[in-house]
Amino acid sequence: MSKGHTVQRTPNWSLQQLPEMDAEQFHQWQALLESRTGVCVNDQRKVFLQTSLCARMRELSMADYQAYYEHVTQGPTGAIEWSALIDRLTVRETSFMRHRPSYDAVTRHLQAQLAGRTQERPLQLWSVGCASGEEAYSLAMVSEEAMQLAANKQPGYAIWATDISLKALEQGRAGQYPGSRLGGLTDTEKHQWLRAGDKEAFEIVPALRDRICFTRLNILDMAQAPIQDLDIIFCQNLLIYFRRWRRRDLLNLLAKRLAPGGMLMIGLGEIVDWNNPLLERLPDDRVQAYVRRDTNGRLE
Ligand SMILES: C[S@@+](CC[C@H](N)C(=O)[O-])C[C@H]1O[C@@H](n2cnc3c(N)ncnc32)[C@H](O)[C@@H]1O
Known part of the structure; x- marks a missing residue:
């Protein structure tokens, strides 16, 4: 993706299989999430991270983790996108009188x-x-x-x-x-x-x-x-x-x-x-x- 913040969309992405995230990409996303929210995604929760990212990337018709990472981390549009992504990445399980x-x-x-x-x-x-x-x-x-x-x-x-x-x-x-x-x-x-x-x-x-x-x-x-x-x-x-x-x-x-x-x-x-x-x-x-x-x- 270019540095001009344009989101490159992949045609018919929703029909394609989820790409597997490699170790480097996982560490990059893991670090971003932890530095911005404190939430630490350990290796056992890699599937959760990948599935959540993919769900959002599908909505944007994007297929590439790196391109999406750059989209999220750059400029004011990145800040808006981060806010939408957080809704996917947080575990919001709760209940009345839980304990x-x-x-x-x-x-x-x-x-x-x-x-x-x-x-x-x-x-x-x-x-x-x-x-x-x-x-x-x-x-x-x-x-x-x-x-x-x-x-x-x-x-x-x-x-x-x-x-x-x-x-x-x-x-x-x-x-x-x-x-x-x-x-x-x-x-x-x-x-x-x-x-x-x-x-x-x-x-x-x-x-x-x-x-x-x-x-x-x-x-x-x-x-x-x-x-x-x-x-x-x-x-x-x-x-x-x-x-x-x-x-x-x-x-x-x-x-x-x-x-x-x-x-x-x-x-x-x-x-x-x-x-x-x-x-x-x-x-x-x-x-x-x-x-x-x-x-x-x-x-x-
Ligand atoms: C599992 S829920 C717990 C909800 C409730 N406290 C309970 O015990 O039922 C965790 C909540 O923490 C929020 N959260 C995660 N990281 C956060 C952060 N850095 N600052 C504020 N809230 C955060 C999530 O969005 C989520 O709604």
Whole structure:
């Protein structure tokens, strides 16, 4: 392909077989993905990378990995194409209340926070790598529950839901899910928080949707995000795709974003041998959660 950013299209490409990616091409794409997103595609996931790239290349009628690589890495059109490709390359598997013990621990924590609270500022929560929104809506449901139990103390709450994939965020904002995707919810939760939507789908009630701000954030660019003083940071099934040193670095940055007494919830076993002087691990083997000490080093 020429350096002039013109995409060379191969006639009838969709009818041809997928080309096999050679080792050099694999390493080139592997490195690009990791440097831009942190996601590390190991050799066992080469087929995933190749299939995802080919699916996108088919849409563009392109047949050559090198030509597509140049297309993606050059100029403003490359940036736009990268954004479309990311929707293919990210694993966006998720569900409501995906790990119930984690949500139970969040509910208990919020209740305790509300009980001892002296200030009126709204609670702030963050779903990091929110995919299509189920995690953020699950957090909204448990926040509502905590508020109801807190009787008179209802300072309100707001949830940030961030992801690198624009398609995921679009789905999250829409808040529409087919019945088959509601498996993690109890019947009571379904009745309380969903109503019949378009076609066969169910939609999240406005009372929850209005609490959530879906916004694009590459977690590697966290320094640019004005999100801080969090009462809950919920980051599950994102760091598992990253190298261990990067997981530690990101967790250390997330720890600084917590308000005193705030909780960082990650997936069970997503990191071992990590601790941070600001945090204390919650003594509950069913979850991997850390609570930020107050300014005097005490747990609130
Ligand atoms: C497997 S999903 C996890 C969804 C949800 N947290 C859960 O546990 O069900 C991982 C999400 O992380 C997002 N992701 C991957 N790399 C990212 C990055 N560098 N910054 C922000 N989000 C990223 C993906 O787009 C995807 O939606």
